Amino acid sequence: MAVFACTGCGAVLTAPVSRVALPVHAHHRHGHTLLPPLMEPGTYAVDQEPSGPPWLPWSEARTDEAETRGFFAPVDVLPMGPPGEVVVAPGDSRGTVLIPERCDGCCMGLDGRDGPNLACAQCGQEVATRIDDCSLWQAVRFVPHAVHRHSAAVPVPCATGWATPPGQSRGAPPVGPSGAWSPLWEAAAGAALAHLLVVSAGMSVEVPGGLAAHIFGRSLDALLPKGPPVKRAALAGPGLPAPDSTPDIALVPRHPQTGEAWRPPGTSDTVPVEAGVWTRLAFPREGLPVPAAGGMPDGVFRDDPLPPHPWELFRPDPEVLLHTLARLPAVRQPWLREIYDRVRGNPYGHPFQ
Incomplete structure (x- = not known):
């Protein structure tokens, strides 16, 4: 596991977290309501895509410039922020304060349109963007150059290969x-x-x-x-x-x-x-929705x-x-x-x- 600390003063800014893959719905908007956190508690992911302002309209971007940033077809605007943001659940962030002049949003919360809106509570350095507006998955995104990673004292098994089938975690029902x-x-x-x-x-x-x-x-x-x-x-x-x-x-x-x-x-x-x-x-x-009494044979499924x-x-x-x-x-x-x-x-x- 790891914790992330401020590069300015060394203050710890996250709880211990372990790395997972960035969910495919990280850039997905849904509905017009408050959504739950993007990341599971105790996890973090690294977003390899450029993210955040400044924004460059597609009409003003050169083809080679867009492809360098990983865009091969037209989009409304190119995010010109740095790649490599560290993404955690809001509940796993520590030691930050809001930057009031950057707390804009569309409706119910913050959408990060103006860039980092969280500062280190100890030294004041801009460190992250909190996102929690309606239709957006809630997250705290740490600026790559504002934090560095430290190993945490809590060891976790290294999750590589396919020794553990993904079937052990069935995910959300359809x-x-x-x-x-x-x-x-x-x-x-x-x-x-x-x-x-x-x-x-x-x-x-x-x-x-x-x-x-x-x-x-x-x-x-x-x-x-x-x-x-x-x-x-x-x-x-x-x-x-x-x-x-x-x-x-x-x-x-x-x-x-x-x-x-x-x-x-x-x-x-x-x-x-x-x-x-x-x-x-x-x-x-x-599997069986409720415990079965009486020794129900393997492979028999109930319909209640x-x-x-x-x-x-x-x-x-x-x-x-x-x-x-x-x-x-x-x-x-x-x-x-x-x-x-x-x-x-x-x-x-x-x-x-």
Whole structure:
């Protein structure tokens, strides 16, 4: 584990935290309400993308300048802040005070539009940006040059490789109690769909039946040509048997700690999927909702209470799709750029309405 301290005076600015992969919904907006923290308590992630002001309008940016900052398709504005922000849950920050003149937001809180709004309480150096406005996942983002990392006294196991299957943590369920699809699933699907489009090479893609078909099928049918030639996608990862034949595309889990995609044997193109989402796609059956008495046999599932069912068609989040595609060099290919421009021009049309 680690703690982060101010580079100006050495004051500790976080609780002990362990590193995990940045969630795919880190740049995702949702609804018009207060959202929970982006990061789980006791964790941190490093955002490798440039972030925050100053902002450069796309019309004023040179192509080489945009690509140097990791943008390969038009966006509204380029963030010209530094990459490498350290992201923690607000409850894991320590020893900071608000900078009152930088506490702007759109509605219910702070959105970080003016840059760092937290200073070190001990020396006054600008150290971080707190974000907690409506539609934004709450987070504290530490400026890379304002903090340095120290090892904490609490040891944690090194989380590398796939010795522990991602199935041990099932993540958020796809459908909430209200019958609405989970925004975490919509964001994860938007990111995975971007990679699916890239490896499709502009051809039709056939995805596995069941939940995976609900998540990806309608969007792929709308965005890619119909009919042959067809690329076949299949789920692959820890705990799944090897397929009878190598699929063209493997839907694989993204390691929750390292962010690395599982690599299947063979030569399939891979599409990383958030580990919790992948697990529910690969192992769709839930365990018993209540303890069973009387020695119920293995593999027998009760139907009380019934699992929630969605009241609307699933839609991958178009903003996450565009955010991911714009940062993949493949989007410069004419056929994929056409899809990008089409979705950007009507992000809430079919199949995203």
